[in-house]
Amino acid sequence: xxKYILLAALAAASPAAAANPFSDVPAxxxxxEAVEALADKGVLTGYPDGAFRGEEPVTRYxxxxxxxxxxxxxxxxxxxxxxxxxxxxxxxxxxxxGLGVRVSALEERAGRFSWSGEARxxxxxxxxxKDNGKNDSRNGLIRLSAxxxxxxxxxxxxxxxxxxxxxxxxxxxxxSMDRMYARHTFxxxxxxxxxxxxxxxxxxxxxxxxxxxxxLRWQPADSLSLSAGxxxxxxxxxxxLTEAYKSQYGAAEDDAFGDAESFWAKAETALxxxxxxxxxxxxxxxxxxxxxxxxxxxxxxxxTMPMPDGFRLSGSYHKDTDAPGDPSVWSVGAGFGKMIPExxxxxxxxxxxxxxxxxxxxxxxxxxxxxDRIFLESGxxxxxxxxxxxxxxxxxxxxxxxxxxxxxxxxxxxxxSISTYYRF
Numbered sequence: 001x002x003k004y005i006l007l008a009a010l011a012a013a014s015p016a017a018a019a020n021p022f023s024d025v026p027a028x029x030x031x032x033e034a035v036e037a038l039a040d041k042g043v044l045t046g047y048p049d050g051a052f053r054g055e056e057p058v059t060r061y062x063x064x065x066x067x068x069x070x071x072x073x074x075x076x077x078x079x080x081x082x083x084x085x086x087x088x089x090x091x092x093x094x095x096x097x098g099l100g101v102r103v104s105a106l107e108e109r110a111g112r113f114s115w116s117g118e119a120r121x122x123x124x125x126x127x128x129x130k131d132n133g134k135n136d137s138r139n140g141l142i143r144l145s146a147x148x149x150x151x152x153x154x155x156x157x158x159x160x161x162x163x164x165x166x167x168x169x170x171x172x173x174x175x176s177m178d179r180m181y182a183r184h185t186f187x188x189x190x191x192x193x194x195x196x197x198x199x200x201x202x203x204x205x206x207x208x209x210x211x212x213x214x215x216l217r218w219q220p221a222d223s224l225s226l227s228a229g230x231x232x233x234x235x236x237x238x239x240x241l242t243e244a245y246k247s248q249y250g251a252a253e254d255d256a257f258g259d260a261e262s263f264w265a266k267a268e269t270a271l272x273x274x275x276x277x278x279x280x281x282x283x284x285x286x287x288x289x290x291x292x293x294x295x296x297x298x299x300x301x302x303x304t305m306p307m308p309d310g311f312r313l314s315g316s317y318h319k320d321t322d323a324p325g326d327p328s329v330w331s332v333g334a335g336f337g338k339m340i341p342e343x344x345x346x347x348x349x350x351x352x353x354x355x356x357x358x359x360x361x362x363x364x365x366x367x368x369x370x371x372d373r374i375f376l377e378s379g380x381x382x383x384x385x386x387x388x389x390x391x392x393x394x395x396x397x398x399x400x401x402x403x404x405x406x407x408x409x410x411x412x413x414x415x416x417s418i419s420t421y422y423r424f
Contacts, residue, residue: 024146071223081217117144122419126371126412138226139164140175154416178210189218195234199367200266201302201316205329205360205375207367210234211264223270232281233258235365259361260286260295274305279318288323290418297322298360311336314352320360327357329375341395341423355380358407369417370401391424 017187119142126135145159159179166173179193191214198211220226235258259285267278271299283296300318307313313337333352340346358378366372374381381404389395400416 032082032117039111050203065362078199090151113146113148115144115146117142117424118417119143119422119424120234122369123418124371124415124417126367126415138167141165145179151183154182189216190222192229195369198233198264200264200277200281201300201318204367205316205318205331206365208235209365209367225268226266227268228263228265228297230263231262232260233362233365234263257283257286257296258285259363274303277302292324294324295322296320296360298327310338318360323359325357327378329354329356329360330356339389339395339422341389341393344389344391347386349384349386351382353380353382354409368399368401369397369419370399370415371412373402374404374415377406377408377410379408379411380406381402395423396419396420 064315088324119140120333121140122138124137124139126137128261130287141162143159143161143165145157147155147157149155158177159177160175161178162175171273179195179197181192181196184191195210195212195362196215198206198209200206210233211229211231212234213229215227215229217225217227222366236355262281262283264282265280269276278301279299281296281298284297285294287295298318298320300316302314302316304312304314313333314335315330316334317328317330319326331354333350335350337348348374354374356375356379357375358376361375366375368383370383381401383399383401385397386398387395387397394416397420398418400414402414404411406412
């Protein structure tokens with residue numbers, strides 16, 4: 001069997017990627033999308049000279065390696081994709097067993113119970129003092145994730161997180177279960193119940209947030225998925241607010257944004273010119289940043305357009321039509337490359353311009369590493385960010401916010417952050 005033929009089966013369990021990673025796969029080749037997807041997942045690594053050699057026969061060793069890598073990434077695949085991976089393992093079980101690969105044990109681990117995790121070391125620099133009087137911080141954390149299959153349609157997921165360990169101040173960090181949910185699949189639909197992660201907006205206005213409640217996702221086609229959920233933004237709570245925020249706006253301890261019952265909806269579609277995400281959030285009454293009470297009705301979306309030679313353009317816009325003044329946040333940006341943790345020296349770099357109006361953002365909602373107080377006040381700033389894999393499953397992430405201009409003149413100044421991640 002030639003390698004190109006193998007792709008048709010393996011690529012069924014991998015989404016499309018953005019750039020051709022191999023020097024000898026010509027543009028327009030029928031396998032190009034599959035090659036990109038599998039390289040993005042780390043299933044295919046190619047040869048040291050950067051070639052794929054797709055016309056050569058697949059060895060049994062290469063078959064075992066590719067299938068094992070796919071199964072080892074089970075926790076990052078959708079339920080339908082995991083079924084495809086399991087079928088591949090069953091189909092090639094005899095060949096893999098002949099090489100000494102214990103497929104039965106691998107299937108049991110990947111299909112029934114699996115562990116994964118990451119550790120992070122971070123340095124953050126602030127040009128203006130934070131509430132604790134410090135203008136920098138050194139911290140780290142570790143996360144352990146567990147996934148288990150209850151039956152063919154139901155799985156459970158949990159994540160233990162240490163929280164930030166302050167290396168300057170010392171002390172211990174408590175371990176908490178910050179994600180825990182059950183997911184039930186029904187054909188092309190999936191129901192999630194518990195504390196899951198919710199992201200909206202490529203500008204990271206809302207990223208890496210825990211949401212307590214239920215969500216329903218339906219994917220009628222490969223290029224379209226529709227999702228909706230009801231519950232509360234558990235990360236946007238009173239405890240996440242800075243002392244300055246509390247004293248200035250008087251947010252009530254039991255009446256912050258994270259206590260408001262919220263409904264959200266999201267549509268993701270692939271268009272000929274790029275990927276479009278549309279977002280909607282409706283939150284019940286809570287204490288706003290200006291001290292008034294009211295709800296939130298946020299609409300917006302993100303457009304990401306791939307360009308030639310690995311470049312991309314993006315734009316994001318969100319507006320709260322229920323808040324005084326209809327505050328909005330928008331960004332435009334450009335980027336290059338794609339960082340793959342398993343592929344050493346792969347990298348990505350982005351730069352964007354952000355415009356923020358006070359009142360839409362609520363503390364604890366941003367996925368930025370730098371001081372996200374820049375979202376709390378009206379103004380604009382630039383953000384440069386990047387990732388580079390310095391070793392297999394070891395990569396560095398950096399962010400630098402600069403040229404901030406707040407409408408009230410109280411700028412946080414240039415801030416930056418650099419982190420090292422270890423995935424296992």
